[in-house]
Amino acid sequence: MRDIFVKTLIDIARSDENVHLLTGDLGFGVLKPYWEELPDQFTNVGIAEQNMTGIAAGMALSGKVVYTYSIGNFPTLRCLEQIRNDCAYHDANVKIVCVGGGFVYGALGMSHHATEDIAIMRALPGVVVIAPGDLTEAEAATKAIYKQQGVCYLRLGRGGEQRIHSEAPDFQIGRAIKIKNGLKVVIFSTGGIFDEAIEACNILKKSNIDPGLYTFPTIKPIDKQTIIECMNSYDYIVTLEEHNYIGGFGGAVSEIISEVKNRNCVQIRIGIEDIYSSIVGDQKYLRDVYGLSSSKIANRILSKIASDC
Amino acid sequence: MNSEELAWKIRRHAIEMTHLSKGSHIGSILSVADIIAILYADVLHIDPQNAQMEDRDRIILSKGHAGAAIYAALAEKGFFPISELSTHYSNGSRLSGHVSHKGVPGVEFSTGSLGHGLPVATGMAYAAKLQHKKHHIYVVIGDGELNEGSNWEAMMFAHHFKLDNLTVIIDYNKMQSLTFCEETISLKFLDEKIRSFGFNIIDIDGHNHDELRKSFKTSFDNKSPTCIIANTIKGEGIPFMENNILWHYRSPQGEEYIAAVSELEKIKR
Secondary structure: OHHHHHHHHHHHHHHOOOEEEEEOOOOOOOOHHHHHHOHHHEEEOOOOHHHHHHHHHHHHOOOOEEEEEEEOOOOOHHHHHHHHHHHHOOOOOEEEEEEOEEOOOHHHOHHHOEOOHHHHHHOOOOEEEEOOOOHHHHHHHHHHHHHOOOEEEEEEOOOOOOOOOOOOOOOOOOOOEEEEOOOOEEEEEOHHHHHHHHHHHHHHHHOOOOOEEEEOOEEEOOOHHHHHHHHHHOOEEEEEEEEEOOOOHHHHHHHHHOOOOOOOOEEEEEEEOOOOOOOOOOHHHHHHHOOOOHHHHHHHHHHHHHHHO | OOHHHHHHHHHHHHHHHHHHHOOOOHHHHHHHHHHHHHHHHHHOOOOOOOOOOOOOOEEEEOOHHHHHHHHHHHHHHOOOOHHHHHHOOOOOOOOOOOOOOOOOOOOOOOOOOOOOHHHHHHHHHHHHHHOOOOOOEEEEEEOHHHHOHHHHHHHHHHHHOOOOOEEEEEEEOOEOOOOEHHHHOOOOOHHHHHHHOOOEEEEEEOOOHHHHHHHHHOOOOOOOOEEEEEEOOOOOOOHHHOOOOHHHHOOOOHHHHHHHHHHHHHOOO
16 A cells, blocks of 8 residues: 555646655655655655654645644644644645554554554544555555545555456545445444455355445544435444554444434444454454454354344 | 834833733743744745735644744734734633634644644644645744653654754743753753754854844755754843743733833833
């Protein structure tokens, strides 16, 4: 995902000299094509995320479109108040890019697990929050946030993600993307865990459950219309995120569901169950440990349905 | 209006504003009043009729708690009506306790949480360099504020990228929130600290207008940012407030208010 982001950003920056990329001393091998081609539109600010974000605000308020780039929690939690006060309150045109949403940097340890970022960024007024599900969405999201005035948070995977959409979807900020219709159960997925959602659907089919499936590359603003439509069509809405199950994508969907009268639909919120990981393992391994692998997603849905019968 | 008159008016407005609002930070406002007055009277290239003028100089008051000084200067310069100053802190006002730009012509940047202004000013200076623009960026920070590490991050950046269009003014009144800086986190060797970060240093009496004026006119040809260490007195101009931490918080009321006004009348030129 990070490579498609950089490739797309190079295309954008070529045609707009006001685009400027700041990194907090990360992106070795990833950002190289950018800094080689566009050295005047690139700055390594050093290992100083508070300063990077303050500088981004100052540059944006001087007419630049500024991207801040780092990994894990460094571009968000480390400099949260700079995002809030300096960028968001001032409507500064700053795009915050995180590589490594969820357990991407699994074996590096909890410091590198971005597992509360969606909740925290979503709580900031004026901040658009986007977590693409595959390479196609990542490319479209990179283009979309450039056109979106103001602060956007782009939460990316790392490398190796698949291109799941067979064709370019109609990508709009604030709109979910329907992958397929289903019966009884619909899965809403955000971010890189999309691949587990697809596989979970295949597993569920063997148990005669054919879920609908949507990706939600935008978490804020949330696609209220799609949620309400699905509430009328399905018994279960499953929200899936590689993130704490409190306050993030599932929380955003819950906020919509809770305000609808006479609902016959319940939500199954799947995410990390409010803990930090101290277990060593790669992304796939940790997903399984914390109930986010395709088989555990499928089992969770099946057991919920069984317990309701 | 010359800088001495403007400084006196900032002090007089600030006493009135903190009296009416029962607001805090009068000691800090009196400390920074001369610095702000010189900037608005003699230094800044700004236009009250065109607050967003592209080639304007930028000024950020990073010690946002002294925002009343900026509001008073802007009102006196004609950015908005002087009568509005009396709404400071009050319900529905646009003049918040810590300086805010929302709806207030002339305020470049909102602050209040310390350690934010210098990085943002650095970003503005960096952008101006990239855009080959000639305007200058000034940022006024407090001494206690230097406890925040973000300032030092920005100083390293400003030196590295040769931002000679950036001037930092430290309102060095030697006091912070609870007591003297020296008893909190020592700022001993402040000039050497900042010089070692690659800044030109000008060390002056921050209440002496001639010294202030001269320091803003001083130019260096070494492509380095400049830091003016303005030695000031918290509460300057009202003797019973000077160097008294109480007046970081206390609002002038009753006899204290009358005495404060009377002290200011004594120094009116």
